[in-house]
Amino acid sequence: MARKNGQELLLDVRDLAIEVVTRNGPARIVDGISLTVEKGETLGVVGESGCGKSLTMLSLLGLLPNKISVIGGSATFKGRDLLAMSHKELRKVRGGEIGFVFQDPMTSLNPVVRIGQQVMEPLLYHRNMGRAEARKRAGELLKLVGIPGAEERLDNYPHELSGGMRQRVMIAIGLACDPALLIADEPTTALDVTIQAQIVDIVKELRAKLGMSIVWITHDLALIAGLVDRVVVLYAGSVVEDAPVDELYENPAHPYTRGLLASIPRLKDEGAEKLSSIGGTPPEPGRRPAGCPFAPRCPIARAECERAVPALEPVKGEGAHRVACFAAGEIAEAVA
Amino acid sequence: MNAMTKTEPLLQIEGLTKHFHVRLGAFGEREAVVHALDDISFDIMPGETLSVVGESGCGKSTAGFTILQLHRPTAGRIRYQGRDLAGLDEKALRPYRRELQIIFQDPYSTLNPRMTIGEAIAEPILFHKLAPKGEVKSRVERLLADVGLPARFAMRYPHELSGGQRQRVAIARALACEPKFIVCDEAISALDVSIQAQIINLLLELQRKYGLTYLFIAHDLAVVRHISTRVAVMYLGRVAELAPRARLFGNPLHPYTKALLSAVPEADPAYERKRQRQILQGDVPSPMAPPAGCRFHTRCPLAIERCRVEAPVWRETSPGHHVACHLAEGGGE
Numbered sequence: 001m002a003r004k005n006g007q008e009l010l011l012d013v014r015d016l017a018i019e020v021v022t023r024n025g026p027a028r029i030v031d032g033i034s035l036t037v038e039k040g041e042t043l044g045v046v047g048e049s050g051c052g053k054s055l056t057m058l059s060l061l062g063l064l065p066n067k068i069s070v071i072g073g074s075a076t077f078k079g080r081d082l083l084a085m086s087h088k089e090l091r092k093v094r095g096g097e098i099g100f101v102f103q104d105p106m107t108s109l110n111p112v113v114r115i116g117q118q119v120m121e122p123l124l125y126h127r128n129m130g131r132a133e134a135r136k137r138a139g140e141l142l143k144l145v146g147i148p149g150a151e152e153r154l155d156n157y158p159h160e161l162s163g164g165m166r167q168r169v170m171i172a173i174g175l176a177c178d179p180a181l182l183i184a185d186e187p188t189t190a191l192d193v194t195i196q197a198q199i200v201d202i203v204k205e206l207r208a209k210l211g212m213s214i215v216w217i218t219h220d221l222a223l224i225a226g227l228v229d230r231v232v233v234l235y236a237g238s239v240v241e242d243a244p245v246d247e248l249y250e251n252p253a254h255p256y257t258r259g260l261l262a263s264i265p266r267l268k269d270e271g272a273e274k275l276s277s278i279g280g281t282p283p284e285p286g287r288r289p290a291g292c293p294f295a296p297r298c299p300i301a302r303a304e305c306e307r308a309v310p311a312l313e314p315v316k317g318e319g320a321h322r323v324a325c326f327a328a329g330e331i332a333e334a335v336a
Numbered sequence: 337m338n339a340m341t342k343t344e345p346l347l348q349i350e351g352l353t354k355h356f357h358v359r360l361g362a363f364g365e366r367e368a369v370v371h372a373l374d375d376i377s378f379d380i381m382p383g384e385t386l387s388v389v390g391e392s393g394c395g396k397s398t399a400g401f402t403i404l405q406l407h408r409p410t411a412g413r414i415r416y417q418g419r420d421l422a423g424l425d426e427k428a429l430r431p432y433r434r435e436l437q438i439i440f441q442d443p444y445s446t447l448n449p450r451m452t453i454g455e456a457i458a459e460p461i462l463f464h465k466l467a468p469k470g471e472v473k474s475r476v477e478r479l480l481a482d483v484g485l486p487a488r489f490a491m492r493y494p495h496e497l498s499g500g501q502r503q504r505v506a507i508a509r510a511l512a513c514e515p516k517f518i519v520c521d522e523a524i525s526a527l528d529v530s531i532q533a534q535i536i537n538l539l540l541e542l543q544r545k546y547g548l549t550y551l552f553i554a555h556d557l558a559v560v561r562h563i564s565t566r567v568a569v570m571y572l573g574r575v576a577e578l579a580p581r582a583r584l585f586g587n588p589l590h591p592y593t594k595a596l597l598s599a600v601p602e603a604d605p606a607y608e609r610k611r612q613r614q615i616l617q618g619d620v621p622s623p624m625a626p627p628a629g630c631r632f633h634t635r636c637p638l639a640i641e642r643c644r645v646e647a648p649v650w651r652e653t654s655p656g657h658h659v660a661c662h663l664a665e666g667g668g669e
């Protein structure tokens with residue numbers, strides 16, 4: 001799948017499939033997800049809870065929980081398949097060339113280890129730095145992510161910091177080894193809007209300074225609007241739409257994306273009386289319909305949608321905007 | 337209603353204060369006071385949605401809990417239809433407990449996992465003797481229909497429901513009490529966007545149908561703009577500003593309200609890229625040692641010397657628009 005501008009791909013995930021073992025046998029949680037990240041690009045991955053966005057990223061890092069495993073696909077990062085790597089090889093990549101930040105810093109940070117030591121760990125492990133050098137660098141990193149009095153903070157324990165500060169520490173750890181790719185999974189979801197704005201600002205600044213690629217996973221279409229270059233929308237374990245950011249918000253082609261965008265209340269608008277909403281709930285893994293996963297909730301579904309799964313295809317010609325919907329062509333025409 | 341009489345508030349909150357005494361240190365050797373709520377006053381009008389916003393820990397839930405007498409206030413009054421609830425003992429409160437309800441963010445934690453949905457909704461009906469035994473079943477079915485769930489859900493257990501469905505059950509349970517007033521404490525915050533819109537619509541519909549009054553605690557300002565009649569902005573245990581929705585969003589007066597609004601992202605890439613936002617620096621100070629003077633002065637971009645020493649008074653700058661800021665003082669229109 002050549003990108004139109006021939007940019008170099010940093011990450012190329014193809015046909016990723018992930019299953020969970022349940023009482024009723026295996027169930028597909030991720031069902032053939034393909035996505036790419038170019039060098040220097042920031043990709044937003046959007047979807048509701050249970051759509052498989054976190055598991056997709058965890059699988060790349062070899063961090064899938066028990067009973068959940070990759071059963072197919074590849075994930076090429078700098079020419080090597082992450083999914084085929086041994087644990088030992090993955091450990092060299094994880095926290096080194098690929099940094100990551102998760103939603104809840106309280107569970108990702110070790111509560112009984114001082115902040116400084118936790119920022120130093122990737123430097124000691126991946127960079128073979130001496131302790132003194134690593135400590136100095138850890139102080140610089142905390143300063144970089146905007147922690148006031150950074151050096152004095154090195155000896156704090158996680159509980160001595162606020163939620164926003166802990167999340168900054170996580171970002172400092174994620175960036176410690178100048179990663180080519182930073183995977184951020186809902187890193188601001190637990191935070192206040194004011195702190196969220198601080199964190200997003202810092203990430204933008206660091207991206208400009210360090211030039212890494214970012215995959216930012218979220219359920220919040222407003223949050224990533226000003227942050228990402230491209231958006232992949234997931235629904236029930238599949239990619240339903242993949243588009244450059246402006247295109248996605250201006251001309252959403254998938255009925256699910258359109259429904260999502262319509263159901264967000266806007267701060268700019270005076271309150272409308274009734275929000276438009278998508279009826280029903282997403283299907284559970286193992287109970288996905290045979291055809292398009294969105295068909296049971298789709299306002300424009302037709303017979304065809306219940307029989308076959310639509311492929312992810314360009315909305316028109318060779319464009320970078322792709323959608324998995326039998327009716328998308330008509331939507332595009334009706335809107336044009 | 338007599339056209340001559342002015343609408344009376346449903347609730348009048350006066351000087352409401354709640355301090356928590358906590359023990360600190362490894363052996364609990366130090367005592368400290370958390371100023372969770374300090375001297376807040378406002379009315380809640382029948383049929384309105386008064387939203388309360390502000391950063392985590394600013395006292396939103398404490399305000400809701402204290403109004404409902406789930407926390408007893410340290411000081412202040414809560415007059416409900418003229419009667420001060422703060423002075424009542426548990427027994428005298430009983431009838432009010434039924435009329436004043438609360439819905440939480442996580443209904444899973446408030447639903448008994450071993451009770452069917454039908455039993456959970458029937459419980460308050462039986463407890464408050466709101467229907468004869470023979471009618472409880474049909475009452476439950478009507479409540480399920482009210483919240484958009486099919487009657488067969490009565491036989492299910494909480495774990496068989498999705499988050500949105502559980503929230504519908506929590507709403508049905510509150511409705512079963514035939515309440516007048518419901519505190520919605522982050523009731524939609526944990527839901528996915530597409531489900532959140534469904535629940536917001538449901539709450540608005542039920543409000544119209546049953547004449548409910550809501551205290552809507554939330555952190556999503558876009559949602560608040562959508563559903564509120566009036567909005568109160570809290571900071572560190574105090575109300576910084578309170579105004580009708582259109583005024584609060586259209587003409588915010590308090591620097592904190594402005595900063596909060598400026599932090600909210602919009603689902604509009606072009607607008608976001610060129611937007612100049614004013615980002616509030618630092619964190620909220622500890623409520624165990626709130627700053628002297630204006631509590632916001634440590635983060636306020638406009639703070640002057642006076643703000644460090646003198647607490648701004650809570651005043652009305654134009655009809656219905658209240659603010660506590662020295663620089664907004666006299667700035668009425």
Ligand SMILES: Nc1ncnc2c1ncn2[C@@H]1O[C@H](COP(=O)(O)OP(=O)(O)OP(=O)(O)O)[C@@H](O)[C@H]1O
Nearest residue numbers: 356358370372391392393394395396397398399623
């Ligand atoms: N039972 C309690 N004992 C001691 N301190 C408490 C108690 N309940 C709340 N607090 C403290 O009172 C302050 C206000 O808390 P509250 O829960 O009302 O905030 P909130 O605005 O609802 O926050 P959030 O947005 O996180 O829900 C906080 O500092 C909190 O830690």
Ligand code: SF4
Nearest residue numbers: 630633636643661662
């Ligand atoms: S009183 Fe002073 S510190 Fe407080 S909000 Fe107004 S200007 Fe800022």
Ligand SMILES: [Mg+2]
Nearest residue numbers: 396397398521
């Ligand atoms: Mg709360």
